Amino acid sequence: MASHVSGTRSGAAARSPGRTGTGSGWLVFAAVLMVFGGLMMIFEGIAAIAEDDVFVTTRNYVYEFDLTAWGWIHLVVGVVITLAGAALFQGATWARAVGVAVAGLAMLANFLWIPYAPFWAIVLIAINGFVIWALCTAPSPSE
Known part of the structure; x- marks a missing residue:
């Protein structure tokens, strides 16, 4: 007779619903x-x-x-943020801390960039704010 044990199989970890290999949807969003x-x-x-004529210089x-x-x-x-975002897709845990730090620097740089391209600077400040929020509130992949 074969016995059947209910629950998880030996060696297989139980996953909560809605979780992906990278941890959560918030990490993918970030x-x-x-x-x-x-x-x-x-x-x-x-x-x-390239000193394009798109930017307005103020005195x-x-x-x-x-x-x-x-x-x-x-x-x-921008290169560092892009690489850290790509590392998040691979599930690198270090990319969360780097992402928060570099997104904060990007927010500061875009705040100082407001006189040159106001609309775009404010859009990027908002995007980086969402990135920091998503990285800080996403559950740990080990949970």
């Missing part, structure tokens, strides 16, 4: 926003490095930098 926001910062940085701005310097800042931060 990863998508990080990749999107990072790519937009990369494009913004490239346009600023007497307290945090005034050269447009090329802002372009390099946005390019580097």
